[in-house]
Amino acid sequence: MELVRVEQLLEKYLEATTTVAEEKELQNYFSGKEVAPHLEEYQAMFAYFSGAKDEQFTKQVPLKTRNNFIKWASVAAVLIFSFGMYWQYQATPDYTQEEIDEAKMVLAMLSNNFNKGTQSIGHLNTFSDGVSQINHIDHFEQQTNKLLRNE
Amino acid sequence: MKQSEFLNLVMPFKDKLFRLSKRLLTSVEEAEDATQEVLLKLWKGRKNLSTYKSIEAFAMTMTKNYCLDKLKSKQASNLKLVHSNYKDEQTSLQKQVELNDSLNWVNKIVQKLPEQQRMILQLRDVEQYDFDEIAKVMDMNPTAIRVALSRARKTVREELIKKHNYGVS
Numbered sequence: 001m002e003l004v005r006v007e008q009l010l011e012k013y014l015e016a017t018t019t020v021a022e023e024k025e026l027q028n029y030f031s032g033k034e035v036a037p038h039l040e041e042y043q044a045m046f047a048y049f050s051g052a053k054d055e056q057f058t059k060q061v062p063l064k065t066r067n068n069f070i071k072w073a074s075v076a077a078v079l080i081f082s083f084g085m086y087w088q089y090q091a092t093p094d095y096t097q098e099e100i101d102e103a104k105m106v107l108a109m110l111s112n113n114f115n116k117g118t119q120s121i122g123h124l125n126t127f128s129d130g131v132s133q134i135n136h137i138d139h140f141e142q143q144t145n146k147l148l149r150n151e
Numbered sequence: 152m153k154q155s156e157f158l159n160l161v162m163p164f165k166d167k168l169f170r171l172s173k174r175l176l177t178s179v180e181e182a183e184d185a186t187q188e189v190l191l192k193l194w195k196g197r198k199n200l201s202t203y204k205s206i207e208a209f210a211m212t213m214t215k216n217y218c219l220d221k222l223k224s225k226q227a228s229n230l231k232l233v234h235s236n237y238k239d240e241q242t243s244l245q246k247q248v249e250l251n252d253s254l255n256w257v258n259k260i261v262q263k264l265p266e267q268q269r270m271i272l273q274l275r276d277v278e279q280y281d282f283d284e285i286a287k288v289m290d291m292n293p294t295a296i297r298v299a300l301s302r303a304r305k306t307v308r309e310e311l312i313k314k315h316n317y318g319v320s
Contacts, residue, residue: 013304014301014304014305014308015301016275016297016298016300016301016304017297019281020279020281023275023276023279024279040315041253041308041311041312041315042308043253044253044254044256044257044311045257045304045307045308045311047253047254047257048254048257048258048261049276049277051254052170052174052273052277053170053277053278055166055169055170055173056166056169057165057166057168057169057183057186059183059186059187061187061190061191061194062191063154063157063158063191063194
């Protein structure tokens, strides 16, 4: 590139009126070996710019997608657990018809026998009747005592 | 959107995000964190990605804002970042060994520029965005960007000339 053109471009460059393409031209010129000595300071500038462009981001970015899975898994776990508890308390022992009948029969027998027992206790009443009749003997004795005193 | 699709979308400009944040935050680790943060934010909002006109410009704006926030909080906690891990490993530069020292100088000068000018210089001279794209990222009008860019370039050049002539004139 001619020196005159370079100088023109540099002037525009400092006023920031160059296009990207023109700046590339300058970049090329200054990365070459034949740079006019009075433009040395630009060489450092452009070398710095092109050097700065080669820096790269090498770190790995952890893009997490598992987060969602864990969230929903925990929700599911809670649901399963609470359903389990629910069923556990729901399950009452089931009796078959036979078992119920048998239990009814046993209870009926029990009440029958119990009634028999109370009937036999009823005989105690006749005993107390007898006792009251013996009380009449006391009465008889009192009368005889009275008669004896009168004599 | 699947992970691979997202990566294909993001890969082309992730280095640009990194370089911009490094220009602003100075340290490589900070810049890596910032880039990761921005990419994760993009990933989380992947459902809305299709509504943006330019995802790259959007990501650049996010990076810019994130870094400025970072800087603000850093200044509040009085933590000064010291630039200590700058390395030049470019082969094209190794040919010009005598330039290496000047490169360090350029870097130092660039770091001294105001944040806005530093960002614009990075976007234009390093990433070669055109003015409209920079305007989108920076949320400024193109004329203001042109002015800021011109100032930044002139400052860098003048500072360099000063360094070159140090002790000579």
